[in-house]
Every structure is written in structure tokens, then in C-alpha cells.
Amino acid sequence: MSTLELKSISKSYGKKQVLDNLNCTFEKGVYGLLGPNGAGKTTLISIIVNILNADSGEVLFGGKPVKVLGSDYYDDIGYLPQYPHFYSNYTAQEFLEYIAVIKGLTKKKAKQRIDELFEFVNLQDDKNKKVGAYSGGMRQRLGIAQALINNPEILILDEPTAGLDPKERIRFRNLISRISEDKTVILATHIVTDVESIARDVILLNKGKIICNDTPENLIESINGRVWSFEIPHNEIEDVLSRYIVSNVQYSGDGFLIKTVGEKPCKSAQNVPATLEEVYLCYVSESGGEI
Amino acid sequence: MRIVKCELKKIFKNRVIFIALAVFLLLNIINIYRNYNIHNGVDDCVVTGQLYLREQLDGELTEDKRALIYQQAEKVSGLLYNKKYANQTEPENEFITGYAFWDSQLWNTYRDYIDKAQSFNENIEQKSAEALKKAEYYSGKNEYYEAENKLYYNTYSGRKITGIYDTNGLPDYFRYSLSSVLSVIMLLLGVVPIFSSECECDMDTVLLTSKNGRRKTAFAKIISALIYTFAIELVFSICDFLSFMCFARLDGLGQSLYAVQGFEMCSADITVWQFCLILFAMRTIGMSVICLVFLLLSKLFRRSVAPFVTGACLFFSLMLIKTFFTDTAGEIINLFNPISLLVSCNYFCDFSVVNLFGTPVFSYVIVVSVGVIIVFILCVVIFAMLLKMQLRFPKLTFRRSVRL
Numbered sequence: 001m002s003t004l005e006l007k008s009i010s011k012s013y014g015k016k017q018v019l020d021n022l023n024c025t026f027e028k029g030v031y032g033l034l035g036p037n038g039a040g041k042t043t044l045i046s047i048i049v050n051i052l053n054a055d056s057g058e059v060l061f062g063g064k065p066v067k068v069l070g071s072d073y074y075d076d077i078g079y080l081p082q083y084p085h086f087y088s089n090y091t092a093q094e095f096l097e098y099i100a101v102i103k104g105l106t107k108k109k110a111k112q113r114i115d116e117l118f119e120f121v122n123l124q125d126d127k128n129k130k131v132g133a134y135s136g137g138m139r140q141r142l143g144i145a146q147a148l149i150n151n152p153e154i155l156i157l158d159e160p161t162a163g164l165d166p167k168e169r170i171r172f173r174n175l176i177s178r179i180s181e182d183k184t185v186i187l188a189t190h191i192v193t194d195v196e197s198i199a200r201d202v203i204l205l206n207k208g209k210i211i212c213n214d215t216p217e218n219l220i221e222s223i224n225g226r227v228w229s230f231e232i233p234h235n236e237i238e239d240v241l242s243r244y245i246v247s248n249v250q251y252s253g254d255g256f257l258i259k260t261v262g263e264k265p266c267k268s269a270q271n272v273p274a275t276l277e278e279v280y281l282c283y284v285s286e287s288g289g290e291i
Numbered sequence: 292m293r294i295v296k297c298e299l300k301k302i303f304k305n306r307v308i309f310i311a312l313a314v315f316l317l318l319n320i321i322n323i324y325r326n327y328n329i330h331n332g333v334d335d336c337v338v339t340g341q342l343y344l345r346e347q348l349d350g351e352l353t354e355d356k357r358a359l360i361y362q363q364a365e366k367v368s369g370l371l372y373n374k375k376y377a378n379q380t381e382p383e384n385e386f387i388t389g390y391a392f393w394d395s396q397l398w399n400t401y402r403d404y405i406d407k408a409q410s411f412n413e414n415i416e417q418k419s420a421e422a423l424k425k426a427e428y429y430s431g432k433n434e435y436y437e438a439e440n441k442l443y444y445n446t447y448s449g450r451k452i453t454g455i456y457d458t459n460g461l462p463d464y465f466r467y468s469l470s471s472v473l474s475v476i477m478l479l480l481g482v483v484p485i486f487s488s489e490c491e492c493d494m495d496t497v498l499l500t501s502k503n504g505r506r507k508t509a510f511a512k513i514i515s516a517l518i519y520t521f522a523i524e525l526v527f528s529i530c531d532f533l534s535f536m537c538f539a540r541l542d543g544l545g546q547s548l549y550a551v552q553g554f555e556m557c558s559a560d561i562t563v564w565q566f567c568l569i570l571f572a573m574r575t576i577g578m579s580v581i582c583l584v585f586l587l588l589s590k591l592f593r594r595s596v597a598p599f600v601t602g603a604c605l606f607f608s609l610m611l612i613k614t615f616f617t618d619t620a621g622e623i624i625n626l627f628n629p630i631s632l633l634v635s636c637n638y639f640c641d642f643s644v645v646n647l648f649g650t651p652v653f654s655y656v657i658v659v660s661v662g663v664i665i666v667f668i669l670c671v672v673i674f675a676m677l678l679k680m681q682l683r684f685p686k687l688t689f690r691r692s693v694r695l
Contacts, residue, residue: 051499071502079500085492089304098301101293104502146497 002062002076003027004048004154004184009057011043011208018043020208022057026154030180032195032216033188034280035205041188042082044205045158048186049079061154074103078147082158084139088132092123092142095131096149103150110149117145121175137168144175154184161194173198196276204283211287212279219279227278228260228269240265245285247278261285294507298515302481311480312523315473316530323534327463337397340388341457344397345542349456356455357405364398367391401455408452411555419448439651443642446558456543458551461563464535465554465636470527471574475606477523478582482516483598486589509677513586513670520582524575532567548639556641558653570636573655576662577632581606583669584629590676626654632662 004026011019018040035041046052048059050066050073059066066073086095096117100110118124121141126134134142140160147155157176161169176185177198187195195202196216203213212219227247232240233255240246240258248259258265259272261282302308325331330338348356370376370391382389388397426440489495498504535541544563548554551563561569584605588598612621613630625631626645631638638655645657 046496049496049500051496071505074500074502074504077500079497081493081496083493084497086494087301087304087492089306098297099497099501101297102498102501102504102508150502 002153005060005063006044006048007057007060009044009047009054009059011040011047011052011055018208019047019054022208022210024203024210024213026184026186028180028182028184029200030176030185030187030195030198032199032202033186033205034190034192034195034202035188036190036284039190039205040208041190041205042158045079045156045186045188049077049156050074075150076153078150078152078155080140080143080147080155080157080160083162084143086131086139086142086146088130090131091128092118092131092134092145093127095142096145099146099149105150113149113151114145117148120148120178121145122171135168137164137171140164140168140172141175144172144179148179152183154186155179156186156188158188159190160187161189161191169194192275192277192280202276202279204280206284206287209287211283216276216279220274220276223261223274223279223282225271226261226263226282227272227274228262228265229257229272230260230266230269231255231257245281247275247281294503294511295514295518298485298508298511299518302485302515302519305481305484308477308481311477312526315477316526319470319473319527319530320534322469323467323531324538327460327467327535327539329460329538329540334388334393336382336388336390337393340386340393340397342540343387344401345457345540348401349542350454352405352408352453352455360398360401360405364395364402367395367398371395400457404455404457407552408455408550411549412451415447415450415555419444422447435646435649435651438649439644442644442651446560446642447556450547450549450560452547452550454543454546454550456546456550458543458546460535460539460541461543461551462553463539464531464541465566465570466634467531467535468634470531471578471633474523474527474574474578475581478520478578478585479599479602479606481519481523482582482585483589483602484595485512485516485586487592487595487598490593491595506678509674512677513583513673516582516586517579520578521575524571524578528571528574554640557639558642558644559639559655566639573632573635573659573662576659576666577629577635579666580629580632580662580669583666583673587669587673587676590673626657627661627665629662629665631658 006022006024009019009022010017022044033041033044043052047054050059061069061073061076087098090098093114096114097110100114105113115124118127121144123138123141123145126138131139131142143160144155144157147157160176161172164172173194176187179185180198180200187199189195199216201213202216202219204211204219212222214222231252231254237249237256240256240260241249244258244260244265245262246258246260248257250257250259259278260269261274261278262285329341348360367386376391379390379392383391386394388394422440422443426437426444429437429440431437484491489498498508501508543550544567546563548559548561548563548566549557551557559566559569585598585602588601588605589595592598592601609628609630613625613628613634615621616624635655635658638653638658643654644651645654647657
């Protein structure tokens, strides 16, 4: 299994620095690339999949720069873009056959692989339906199938669960978990729960910088003792929302039960266990991001 | 090859293509039927007589035929002075059409063919001899004029019309252009979505991250667009030809083009058949230029509507330029206009040459060469653009504002 390595990646559009000296190594397992909108996730992914040039730094795969590997690099990556619609007038079967050709699979190998993948993503009964008639979740599963058709070592998913209902999101998550057994999966998202239970490492990105990169457990551990719960009357809600990093507001009969991240907000506040969502809020806010 | 097949399949997957093709072919056939039908405005008996005479007379002009035509023309024309036939209301068996008047018209038409052939044979020899004299005169004085006159002599000397055919329908067929307009609309429908639809359905990034999704796919897209263009042009050309054969009853396809009315001074010594194939080839080159321009527009925009509207506007602008730019400067501009290749029969009507660095070259040669060069240049430009533009900004940030 070859590793993917980012070395001092920087990128700017005009005067705006989008990525600033990023260094990171990806091995087997799921990597959650978290960050608010505009953090630089899609730019980073575009550089990793070699459709965008970095201003400086390089992406190495198996120790070799991907620029040197050329089209051979694409044998080892599968990519699911953000909000894919694919060809609505194709059936799923036709679509995967086309992708197989584009990815250079032989006819025989393509047929076998397509059958396997339809079963894997549980679309075997819908493979003759037009892609345009697919639901969002089915389309994302088809997207996974197209990304996996060349059996790549690295799977890159850009906001794959955006717009999916909870059932489809869980189904999708389970699918990614299964894939990650023998592959590197880089999952870019701003939905923390997508990566909470399946990521081996979470990379938090804000304003073009990696603000933390660790296992979810370690990240949660790192903010333990900084998450608070307390009750407030109805009339104080606006004040609390503006003063603290609020991770949850729950209505209770007499007022609101508030969860905040950071310094102890009041004497009555109780320390409670942290979640990855609070890690995200804490680090993004500390790095100057808007919550 | 598999990618080219896939790209072609992608074009033909669009149901609109087939619906439009069926509608346009029908429209084209109806138009030819209504405007070029041999039965239009004449009685069936005249058409029957005309076809009968074609069968009997069309072909090599022999002395027997000549004598028969003159004799019959005179005889029937003479009968018209007879009161009985001047106001004939009932058909009679002794006439081919049943009527003396119509018979006289038909026989006179054939007599005109013979007269025209004879005067052509005399005039062309005279003009060729004059050209040769002019060439001798300009020798050592003006190289270009000398070369031009020699070319004239070489082109026209020795020409002779030895056959007679009813060629009335042929010029209409050569100049027929509705199918070209319909073909261009078909190109708009088929070619414009080739690149822009990839962006519309977010497949561009998938292609760019696939092994064969870059150069090979770019090349396949260009090839498939050209194959589609060829197929459309072929279908419409066959439709035109069969419709004209069926409704206008084209005749004399094996004779020399210069025997056709309006093409007496044709600069190429070819038969009507060959001319039909040349017209097809020239239209295909013109359509290929238009196809590649549409393909370029398709690459420049992310949504299909913009290249569709721009392409349509561009096509109508080129048509207007072709129609209204008729002065000397306009003629030069139109050498680069692909519409010239779609209505190229005029280049064959007379001795039309261009001074190319002191050498007289037939206009149709220039138009075809320019067309082929433009096709080649556009292919290279599109291919280069595709390779260069593959490194793009991320879509979310610059989706609408920046097109790379």
C-alpha cells in the first residue's frame, strides 16, 4: 500500500492565500477533512487529484511526485466530486460501462467489476434505471461505484453526504467504512458526524491551514474540561449566543439548556463530555474562523 | 476507438437529435416536393410527354436524333398555325402529350438544347483561341495575365457538348441550400453539448481524474463531433438527392457539367456525378468548420444555452456576410467564410480565379484549401485548449465567475 504525502502545499488566487504550507501523510483508513465553507478543502482535493497546480510544494504518491507519475497516477485514485449529476439519460449500467472505458478497463474486466460494484453499493436492482431517476443517495452510491471501478488505492470524496437524508447518510457511511479496510479514503466535509465514527484521523482545515490533525479520540480528549452545560432563562438567550461558542441550545420548560465550548461561562455550569462537533467549533473558533 | 464510440453514443443518446432529424428531413422533403416537383404547374400529360422524350432522346447526339428533333419541332410548330390545333381542347393520339401546343414546347426545348450545344462548341473554341492569343501577347509583359490566359485556354479548349439531356432540374439541385441550414441546426443540437454538458452534470472533474479522460477523451470528442457532422451531412445529402431524383426527376448525371445550363463556363472538367460528390465534399468541409467553431464555443462556456445562442448568432452573421458582402473585398472575406463551402456551386459557374502570389488559382481550390486549413487549425486549437484548461480552479469558489 503506497502512501500519499503532501509536502509544503501552498496555493493562492490573486492576493487570497487559499492553502498555506500544508504538510500531511495519508495511509490506509478514512481521513476526515473537516473545515468550514471556504476553508480550502476543495482546492486541496483538486491539487491532490492533480486537476489544479499548487503554487509551491508537491504531492507524492509512493514517494514519487504525481506530476512525474502522469496518467499512471489515475490508476490509483478514485474521485467523487461535489454534487455530481452524471449523465441523466444513461442507465446506471451504461454509465459505469462508460466510466470503465474512460478508466482504461478491458471489456471483460469491466463487466466483472461493474457486477461486483452494483452488488457492493446495493444498486443491482436499479442498474437499468436512468441515472436521472435516481434519488440523491442512490446517485452518491453510484458515484462511489464509479470512483471504485478501477479498484484504486486512494478514494477521494468531496462533500459526499451533502443533501442526503439520515438513512442514506448512514448507509453511505457504512459503505465508506467497508471500503477503508484496504484503501485510503479522504473524505472532505463540513458535516462532523460524517467522519466522527469512521475516521481514523481528522484533519481540521481553516483559512488554508491545518489547525489540527489527530484521531477523533485524541481530539475529543484535547478539549475535555472545556465543554459546559448550564440553564438560562428565556430572556438571556441572545446575550449567551453572542458571548459564547454555543454548541447546543435545548428548550426546557423554564428556559434553555445551553452547551458551550471554552472557558467556564458561569458558576452553575457543569462540565460535560465533549463530542467531535465541539472539537470542530473550538478549534475553528480559536483559529479565527466564523462559527 | 472505444472512447470514440462512447462519445458518439453520448451524442446520439440525446433524443432531441432524432426528433429534430425526423422533423427536418420531413420538412426538407416537403419543401423539395412543393417547390421542385416536375408536376408543379403543368399537366400530367406534359410530364408524361417530357419523360417519354427523355427516354427516347437523352444521350449522345446522333445525326438521326438531330434530324428527328428539328423535323418534329418544325412540324408541330407548323400545326399550331392550323386553327384546329391552335385552340385544341381535346387530346389526340398523334401527339406525345396529346396536345400540339405542348408537343411543340417539348420539341422546341430539345431543339434549343441542340442549338445551345452547337453555339457552345463554336464559342468555346473561339474564346479559347482568344485566350491563347492574349497569353502570347502578355508573354514577357505581365506574367500573371499570361498565366491566367494560359489557364483559361487549358481549361476550356477542346470542350464539346456531344450529348443532349433535359438538365432543367440540375441547377436547382446544385443551388438547393435549405438542407444546409437544417444541418447547421442539427450541429448546434449535437455538438454544442459535447463539452458544456460535461460541466453541467459535473462529469468534467471525473473525466480529468480518469486515466483516459484527458488527451484520449479530448481527441475522441473532436473525432466524434466530426463523425457526427459527416453523418448529418451524408443523411441530408442523400435526402436531397433522392428527393430531387424522385420529384424533380434529375437527368443527365453522366454528362459533363459544362453541358448543364448555367455551368457552361465551369472551370472544372467534371461530370455531373463528380460535381455532386465534390459539392458533398465541400459541404462536409464547411460543416466541419462550423462544427469545430461550435465545439470551441462549447468548451468556452459552462452551460449549453450560451454556446447555443452564440453559435446560432454566429451562423446567421456568416450567412449575412456571405449574402451581402459581394464586392471584391467581400469576395476575399468570403473565401474564409465556411458558408461559401455550403453554397459552393457558384464557384463552378464561371472562370473564377484568385491571384495567389502571382499564380492564378481557381477560387474553389482556394475555398477548399482554406476550409481544410481552418479545420486543422481549429482541431489543434481545441485540443491545445483542452489540455491547457484541464488545470482549473475549484468549481465552488469560481463556479460562475471564472471559466478556465
